[in-house]
Amino acid sequence: xxxxxxxxxxxxxxxxxxxxxxxxxxxxxxxxxxxxxxxxxxxxxxxxxxxxxxxxxxxxxxxxxxxxxxxxxxxxxxxxxxxxxxxxxxxxxxxxxxxxxxxxxxxxxxxxxxxxxxxxxxxxxxxxxxxxxxxxxxxxxxxxxxxxxxxxxxxxxxxxxxxxxxxxxxxxxxxxxxxxxxxxxxxxxxxxxxxxxxxxxxxxxxxxxxxxxxxxxxxxxxxxxxxxxxxxxxxxxxxxxxxxxxxxxxxxxxxxxxxxxxxxxx
Amino acid sequence: xxxxxxxxxxxxxxxxxxxxxxxxxxxxxxxxxxxxxxxxxxxxxxxxxxxxxxxxxxxxxxxxxxxxxxxxxxxxxxxxxxxxxxxxxxxxxxxxxxxxxxxxxxxxxxxxxxxxxxxxxxxxxxxxxxxxxxxxxxxxxxxxxxxxxxxxxxxxxxxxxxxxxxxxxxxxxxxxxxxxxxxxxxxxxxxxxxxxxxxxxxxxxxxxxxxxxxxxxxxxxxxxxxxxxxxxxxxxxxxxxxxxxxxxxxxxxxxxxxxxxxxxxxxxxxxxxxxxxxxxxxxxxxxxxxxxxxxxxxxxxxxxxxxxxxxxx
Numbered sequence: 001x002x003x004x005x006x007x008x009x010x011x012x013x014x015x016x017x018x019x020x021x022x023x024x025x026x027x028x029x030x031x032x033x034x035x036x037x038x039x040x041x042x043x044x045x046x047x048x049x050x051x052x053x054x055x056x057x058x059x060x061x062x063x064x065x066x067x068x069x070x071x072x073x074x075x076x077x078x079x080x081x082x083x084x085x086x087x088x089x090x091x092x093x094x095x096x097x098x099x100x101x102x103x104x105x106x107x108x109x110x111x112x113x114x115x116x117x118x119x120x121x122x123x124x125x126x127x128x129x130x131x132x133x134x135x136x137x138x139x140x141x142x143x144x145x146x147x148x149x150x151x152x153x154x155x156x157x158x159x160x161x162x163x164x165x166x167x168x169x170x171x172x173x174x175x176x177x178x179x180x181x182x183x184x185x186x187x188x189x190x191x192x193x194x195x196x197x198x199x200x201x202x203x204x205x206x207x208x209x210x211x212x213x214x215x216x217x218x219x220x221x222x223x224x225x226x227x228x229x230x231x232x233x234x235x236x237x238x239x240x241x242x243x244x245x246x247x248x249x250x251x252x253x254x255x256x257x258x259x260x261x262x263x264x265x266x
Numbered sequence: 267x268x269x270x271x272x273x274x275x276x277x278x279x280x281x282x283x284x285x286x287x288x289x290x291x292x293x294x295x296x297x298x299x300x301x302x303x304x305x306x307x308x309x310x311x312x313x314x315x316x317x318x319x320x321x322x323x324x325x326x327x328x329x330x331x332x333x334x335x336x337x338x339x340x341x342x343x344x345x346x347x348x349x350x351x352x353x354x355x356x357x358x359x360x361x362x363x364x365x366x367x368x369x370x371x372x373x374x375x376x377x378x379x380x381x382x383x384x385x386x387x388x389x390x391x392x393x394x395x396x397x398x399x400x401x402x403x404x405x406x407x408x409x410x411x412x413x414x415x416x417x418x419x420x421x422x423x424x425x426x427x428x429x430x431x432x433x434x435x436x437x438x439x440x441x442x443x444x445x446x447x448x449x450x451x452x453x454x455x456x457x458x459x460x461x462x463x464x465x466x467x468x469x470x471x472x473x474x475x476x477x478x479x480x481x482x483x484x485x486x487x488x489x490x491x492x493x494x495x496x497x498x499x500x501x502x503x504x505x506x507x508x509x510x511x512x513x514x515x516x517x518x519x520x521x522x523x524x525x526x527x528x529x530x531x532x533x534x535x536x537x538x539x540x541x542x543x544x545x546x547x548x549x550x551x552x553x554x555x556x557x558x559x560x561x562x563x564x565x566x567x568x569x570x571x572x573x574x575x576x577x578x579x
Contacts, residue, residue, distance in 0.1 A: 112284065116555055117514065117516055117520070117554070117558065120516075120555065123520075123535065124288075124551055127539040127542075127544075128291055128292070200406075204408050208521050212524055212536050214536065227410065227411060231414060234414065234417060234418055234429070235422050245407075245411040248407075248411065249406045252406035253403060253406035260402070
């Protein structure tokens with residue numbers, strides 16, 4: 001029963017992710033139209049054969065813009081996760097392994113940061129750093145450090161008591177060797193899962209910030225920004241909202257199903 | 267008693283920490299309120315004089331102390347974009363956000379409680395699987411997209427409300443609430459999914475305990491056991507979840523206010539950031555963060571009241 005469900009999750013998840021990835025990768029090399037090309041004659045057109053997802057209020061092809069926007073989304077998501085996971089894992093590993101006063105202080109700060117609505121902190125960051133793609137990545141990357149640190153830390157606390165660590169230490173392995181060569185590989189499964197969840201959260205946060213016009217800025221296409229532009233034309237051209245919105249849902253749902261389906265836990 | 271004191275001290279330290287970070291964050295930005303007031307053409311001497319009179323030349327800790335004192339008395343200075351006191355701006359907008367968040371949390375609980383019970387009653391039954399599927403899907407929908415869809419379906423197609431309209435509290439409370447229902451749904455639905463799942467897991471864990479079998483063997487009906495024994499225990503872990511839910515509801519409100527054009531804290535914060543109106547930004551951040559921290563404190567207190575085991579561990 002459970003296995004079957006996992007299988008279904010996996011199949012649906014992998015299909016959705018492949019679809020999203022396909023759009024992104026194809027979009028790097030080819031889009032049906034220039035995503036920024038305006039066409040006064042083709043404003044607010046409903047989906048048709050020449051414009052599969054219709055056109056927006058400036059006559060731009062929505063499919064092409066979704067492809068470009070999805071690329072930005074993936075770019076921000078992946079970059080954020082790289083920053084958060086790298087620094088977070090190292091912090092979590094060191095604090096979990098050594099414990100002590102540094103661990104205590106970092107965990108307190110961690111708790112304080114975690115109790116905040118993360119979008120609030122992200123907004124504070126961009127209000128100081130300024131908006132734009134790279135500042136969003138920096139803000140979200142820093143904000144995601146604690147969540148990775150927490151996960152890796154708790155795993156290290158469990159692992160460091162295990163026999164293989166003790167025997168490695170008896171054989172004279174240094175702390176650094178134990179942390180990185182012995183324990184770290186054993187946190188892989190949990191790290192993969194944390195990365196998937198982190199990626200999804202980054203995608204949702206970026207979309208939210210761009211929707212508020214405080215995230216990715218034009219000329220970079222962004223799904224969140226497309227959604228906020230679509231609102232004025234919701235009455236006459238609802239497809240303007242549906243295409244970018246569904247793209248976000250497909251991406252996030254795909255990855256969370258993959259995660260649930262146990263794709264990562266082999 | 268020791269537990270309360272420890273928690274209270276943690277609360278105060280966290281609040282101080284947050285206020286310091288908020289204060290410090292806006293110190294790093296180039297250009298201060300003297301520049302903002304006099305504009306770019308002001309001479310060095312004019313700037314120096316104004317800074318002196320505003321106390322901006324004092325050491326940082328003196329300024330932080332002043333900031334803290336002002337924050338406690340509710341004086342956050344003047345907004346550069348509206349030219350009114352930040353305090354009055356907040357007192358106007360806080361109720362909107364507070365009602366929106368409260369209504370959202372109410373919806374979360376009212377919807378997910380029966381759903382969780384239904385799912386737990388028949389694990390892996392049709393309903394359970396269907397709801398799991400639904401909840402997984404909704405978790406992937408950003409609240410503002412849900413808001414846009416709600417506007418499309420209920421505002422434009424069904425015409426149940428006028429998109430973009432807002433009725434102030436003071437004018438007509440009933441009307442105000444009826445216009446809050448839709449945004450509150452947009453905030454709460456993605457979280458309902460999470461809460462239902464959490465509740466289901468918690469209920470199933472309780473159901474596996476021996477006391478359930480005992481109750482069953484002494485002749486109690488399944489329904490009675492569920493509502494009288496199991497639910498009560500299963501709700502305890504949910505309480506810790508509550509602080510997070512409220513934080514989520516507030517975070518969701520920040521974005522959803524924009525979708526439904528509600529004049530709350532979120533919209534104020536967003537326009538203030540766009541206009542670089544930093545006294546408003548820091549006040550809004552401090553308020554929202556403070557509310558979250560205090561609610562978490564209350565949750566902690568309630569939790570240990572309900573489950574005394576927490577005090578010992």
